[in-house]
Amino acid sequence: MPDKQGDDQRKDMSEVTSFKRSSLKRTETQEKNTLPTKEVIEQEKRCASEHAS
Template sequence: MSDKPGMPEIEKFGKSKLKKTETQEKNSLPSRETMEQEKQAEES
């Protein structure tokens, strides 16, 4: 547990050192239309 930074180190950390990143959703949910088409395909 000694490898974690202490409160003084956290308090003096500058947010300006962080890089801006763009997040991308990898597993998006299917649309309502897609779900309806799959449901109809299963019933056939």
């Protein structure tokens, strides 16, 4: 009985090795979720402690 999983894996690898990177388009990465600054964190801590009192 042929090794079906092995055949599938070889087929997948041939797809990867024959892929043409030049067919991809250039994109610009845009950061959408920025991390808070130290000042913002401190301000939120002060505000939270005032509301807890």
